[in-house]
Amino acid sequence: MRGNVFDIQRYSIHDGDGIRTVIFLKGCPLRCRWCSNPESQSSKPQLFYSQSRCIRCLSCVSASTNGEITASDQGPVIHWQKCGSEEAIKLAGVCPADALMIKGQKITVEEVMQVIRRDRMFYERSGGGVTLSGGEPLLQPEFAKHLLQACREEGIPTAVETTGYVPWENIARILPCTDLFLYDFKSPDSEIHRSWTGVDNKRILQNLKQLQTAGANIHVRTPVIPGMNDKPETLRKMAVILDQLGITARSLLPFHQYGSGKYRSCGIPYSMEDVQQLSEERMMELNQVFLAQKV
Ligand code: SF4
Ligand code: SF4
Known part of the structure; x- marks a missing residue:
């Protein structure tokens, strides 16, 4: 069983309890304007260029097959419109400095488990475990199920971060082997x-x-996006919906610009470059509204 994975992050403390290993599965049915992982959206392999790592050796220019990379005095220039997944795959392993990477590799459950097992001691001491994230991990329900089951068999706690925008069957398939759902609710x-x-x-x-009715352990997370849902009345409406569903575990995640450089790295336009982050005071005010229970 192989899955389409674009990253694995160890020692994460933001995606569930304790210290976690987060497995990022590639492909997402949403196109959020603020997405901080634009390389997660397409399910196809894609090129990712990190200018700060580039040593300007121009090996990639020689390996380019479709004119997708040319040389300039400043180093390589990537012509993204000519660089599809076929070209990206051909460039795998060409860069000696890891400045060019391919996001999206097919890897087996056992290969992922080999990485997960390295931090078993940290999970045990911190109450952590493994989180599947993305993209939308439940676009690959069979791989997700096998991976979560493998964690369960080894006593490693599991969490799944989901947009919820998948057929219910995909969620039902992983329900028995998921300890916690980190569920996005945006508007x-x-x-x-x-x-x-x-x-x-x-x-x-x-x-x-349906997930709440099934008795799952759910924590709802809401990114606060200026212009979309950053008004108290909007968050109050969301709180009422969650109250009516009986979901008390919830958090707001402040909009940030951490992912803006990634858009340049994978040649995707970014429309929120000039949007300001919300102040701490503003977030505190919104949290008071969102966390208050009404029923
Ligand atoms: S759901 Fe998440 S991964 Fe998908 S586009 Fe939105 S922010 Fe990005
Ligand atoms: S092969 Fe890597 S280091 Fe060399 S120019 Fe290309 S991106 Fe830069």
Whole structure:
């Protein structure tokens, strides 16, 4: 069983309890304007260029097959419109400095488990474990299930971060081997949700309800995005929906610009470059609204 993985991060403390290894699965049905992992969205392999690592050896120019990389005085120039997944795959291993990487590798459950096992001691001491993230990990339900089962068999706690925008069957398949769902809920208004993420929120809310009815352990996470959901009245509406569903575990995640450089690295336009982060005071005010229970 192989999965399409674009990154594995060890020692994460933001994606569930304790110290965790986060496995990032590639492919997402959403296109959030603020996405901090643009390389996660397409399920195809893609080139990722890190200018700070480049030693300007120009080996990639010689290996280029479609004119996708040319030379300049400043180093290589990538012509993204000519650089599809076929070209990206051909460039694998060419760069001696890891400045050119291919995001999206097919790897086996056992290969991932070999990385996961290295930090078993940290999971045990901190109450941590493994989190599947993405992209949307439940676009690969069979791989996710096998990986989560393998963790369970070795006594490693499991969490899944999901958009909820998948068929219910995909969620049901991993339900028995998932200790915690980190569930994204972005906007209470379906049309606003669509305009900021590319999809409406109906399936997301329906699956959230079904997951709660199934007795899953759910923690809802809401990214606070200026212009989309950063008004107290919007977050109050969301809190009421969660209260009605009986979901008390919830957090706000402040908008940030940490991923902005990644857009340049994978040649994807980024429309939120000039958007300011919210102040701590503002986040505290919004948290008070969002965390307050009404029913
Ligand atoms: S759901 Fe997450 S990974 Fe997918 S586009 Fe939105 S922010 Fe990016
Ligand atoms: S092969 Fe790597 S280090 Fe050399 S120019 Fe290309 S990106 Fe830079």
